[in-house]
Amino acid sequence: MKAVVDPERGNEEALIQAARKGDARAFESLYRMHVGRIHALCLRMTADRQWAEDCTQEAFVRAWEKLDLFEGRSAFSTWLHRIAINEVLSRRRREKRHQTHLSSADVYEDMLRKTGVDQSTGLGMDLEDAVSLLPEGARDVFVLCAVNGCSHEETAGLLGIAVGTSKAQLHRAKKLLRQRLET
Amino acid sequence: MSEERYDELMRVAAELPREIEPSRDLWPGIEARIGQKAVTEPRSSGSWVRQFAAAASLVAISVLATLWVVKENQVPLNGWPVSSDFRIVHASVNQTFQEQIQVLPPESRIVVVKNLADIRASLEEIRRALREDPGNPMLQQLLVTVYQQELNYMSDISQMSQLVPGRNDI
Numbered sequence: 001m002k003a004v005v006d007p008e009r010g011n012e013e014a015l016i017q018a019a020r021k022g023d024a025r026a027f028e029s030l031y032r033m034h035v036g037r038i039h040a041l042c043l044r045m046t047a048d049r050q051w052a053e054d055c056t057q058e059a060f061v062r063a064w065e066k067l068d069l070f071e072g073r074s075a076f077s078t079w080l081h082r083i084a085i086n087e088v089l090s091r092r093r094r095e096k097r098h099q100t101h102l103s104s105a106d107v108y109e110d111m112l113r114k115t116g117v118d119q120s121t122g123l124g125m126d127l128e129d130a131v132s133l134l135p136e137g138a139r140d141v142f143v144l145c146a147v148n149g150c151s152h153e154e155t156a157g158l159l160g161i162a163v164g165t166s167k168a169q170l171h172r173a174k175k176l177l178r179q180r181l182e183t
Numbered sequence: 184m185s186e187e188r189y190d191e192l193m194r195v196a197a198e199l200p201r202e203i204e205p206s207r208d209l210w211p212g213i214e215a216r217i218g219q220k221a222v223t224e225p226r227s228s229g230s231w232v233r234q235f236a237a238a239a240s241l242v243a244i245s246v247l248a249t250l251w252v253v254k255e256n257q258v259p260l261n262g263w264p265v266s267s268d269f270r271i272v273h274a275s276v277n278q279t280f281q282e283q284i285q286v287l288p289p290e291s292r293i294v295v296v297k298n299l300a301d302i303r304a305s306l307e308e309i310r311r312a313l314r315e316d317p318g319n320p321m322l323q324q325l326l327v328t329v330y331q332q333e334l335n336y337m338s339d340i341s342q343m344s345q346l347v348p349g350r351n352d353i
Contacts, residue, residue: 036201
């Protein structure tokens with residue numbers, strides 16, 4: 001059975017303090033508290049289960065290494081999300097695995113024209129699947145804004161893009177998703 | 184494409200699950216990576232007693248000597264300035280307390296938390312009085328005494344919780 005975790009914030013702060021002092025058990029509790037959200041974020045950004053798990057694992061290792069730098073000015077979960085996003089983005093730069101997925105709107109839209117077949121019934125393609133097929137830039141912004149509820153300012157800060165770019169990518173994502181979901 | 188359809192899309196997206204568990208437990212891999220740096224503390228009572236003895240002696244030396252006499256390096260604790268040494272000791276004892284009360288039965292934990300809340304309410308009353316009369320030596324002494332009571336209480340409960348049999352001990 002996994003560790004029983006008290007989600008109260010006070011307990012989280014105590015766990016952070018203990019982990020800072022080298023207590024791996026405390027850090028494991030933090031991991032169990034947050035792994036679901038971090039993995040969901042990585043999975044949606046990468047659209048690749050194995051890659052998402054690698055990024056999730058690496059994000060927690062980095063968090064352990066950087067715990068001393070966590071000043072508590074933001075929520076611990078926000079800090080973890082930032083590390084995870086940075087891990088996904090840096091892996092994209094390092095590796096080319098993401099090229100197995102569609103990497104540009106042109107390719108995606110071309111695919112729509114060529115296939116255009118609704119493989120499910122009634123409501124069209126599942127939203128999760130449709131999001132996974134978005135171009136990376138649009139997908140990142142859609143996941144952060146539409147799924148995770150970040151503002152454009154927050155999204156731009158997390159992804160290292162301009163606010164205007166975030167707005168444009170969200171519009172692009174919504175347009176592509178509507179096209180796909182209505183086929 | 185109408186704005187209504189876009190709004191619907193955003194609404195559906197916002198309702199997607201925020202948490203998705205990985206297909207496998209990632210912790211063993213993380214633990215292996217951080218293992219060399221981690222200080223995985225054994226939970227034997229002998230180890231804890233040594234820690235407690237060290238903390239207690241540090242408290243005894245530090246509290247009275249540093250809380251009011253040493254005015255340098257003062258830092259806020261619950262909105263009240265105390266010496267940095269005292270704050271470190273307080274944080275250490277409090278952390279141990281927070282860990283140890285988790286092993287207490289729920290009904291005992293409720294009583295312990297309530298008692299500590301009462302002590303802390305007293306501290307707040309004294310601090311409020313001191314804000315109005317900062318130079319009052321009786322209030323200052325009372326504050327030191329109740330701080331000491333708070334530390335003693337947390338330490339005593341932490342020590343007692345070591346005597347509670349764990350699941351593996353039954």
